[in-house]
Amino acid sequence: MIQSEYDSLPEMISTTPFQIDDFAAGCLMQQVLDIGCGYGRTLDQLANSGLSPIGLDTSIVQLRRCTPMHFGKLIIAKASSLPFSDESFGGAIALGVIDSLLTTADLKAMVNECGRVLMPGSPFWLNFYTINLEDSFVSRYKSTAETSHLIHTRSGLKVRHWAPEEVEQILSDLFSVVRIDAEPFLSMSHRRYVNGIHIRAVRKG
Ligand SMILES: C[S@@+](CC[C@H](N)C(=O)[O-])C[C@H]1O[C@@H](n2cnc3c(N)ncnc32)[C@H](O)[C@@H]1O
Numbered sequence: 001m002i003q004s005e006y007d008s009l010p011e012m013i014s015t016t017p018f019q020i021d022d023f024a025a026g027c028l029m030q031q032v033l034d035i036g037c038g039y040g041r042t043l044d045q046l047a048n049s050g051l052s053p054i055g056l057d058t059s060i061v062q063l064r065r066c067t068p069m070h071f072g073k074l075i076i077a078k079a080s081s082l083p084f085s086d087e088s089f090g091g092a093i094a095l096g097v098i099d100s101l102l103t104t105a106d107l108k109a110m111v112n113e114c115g116r117v118l119m120p121g122s123p124f125w126l127n128f129y130t131i132n133l134e135d136s137f138v139s140r141y142k143s144t145a146e147t148s149h150l151i152h153t154r155s156g157l158k159v160r161h162w163a164p165e166e167v168e169q170i171l172s173d174l175f176s177v178v179r180i181d182a183e184p185f186l187s188m189s190h191r192r193y194v195n196g197i198h199i200r201a202v203r204k205g
Contacts, residue, residue, distance in 0.1 A: 004059035015186035024049040026123040029090030036097030040066030080109035115174030120205030175201035
């Protein structure tokens with residue numbers, strides 16, 4: 001059975017922004033994938049824009065919070081192993097998700113799977129909390145062999161703060177990165193603003 005740290009956050013409210021109109025305009029077909037859809041705030045936006053979203057998440061607790069219009073289109077699975085056929089989606093998002101991928105191998109696996117299930121030319125958008133150089137973060141960061149930016153959040157999660165360059169590099173085999181924007185995101189504990197990154201990419205091919 002898949003387990004998720006997010007099962008322990010039954011009232012989690014996601015805070016990262018999403019420019020749905022720009023995303024919807026770039027999608028190549030109605031069927032789109034929301035990876036780590038959580039409780040479905042972005043599924044609602046995608047459906048209200050005329051798209052037909054499938055929501056995938058590791059947390060049954062979060063999926064149960066989704067509005068009934070999405071029932072039947074929700075899947076419990078890991079981003080690193082997508083249970084879909086090749087080129088079956090016209091766009092995908094992964095908002096606030098890669099923070100939970102602690103190893104480079106995990107992020108590479110997710111990117112490879114997204115590349116496989118997306119039609120060439122489809123948009124793939126990610127956002128994530130990135131590295132903070134304030135003392136309050138630096139003193140809490142822990143290191144592994146491949147990163148110096150693991151942190152236990154005030155929400156009780158173990159996450160990795162990725163540098164945009166690291167993510168761009170991993171995307172670059174299969175995706176063209178169109179735009180990288182830095183913006184303060186409200187922290188998941190809702191206590192303050194911290195560094196956030198949006199990446200807009202397009203499936204090559
Ligand atoms: C911060 S929430 C964001 C939810 C949603 N994307 C949003 O922006 O409203 C992160 C979600 O990603 C899910 N998640 C974390 N790691 C995942 C993985 N490897 N595969 C699929 N979902 C994952 C968590 O269970 C959680 O629901």
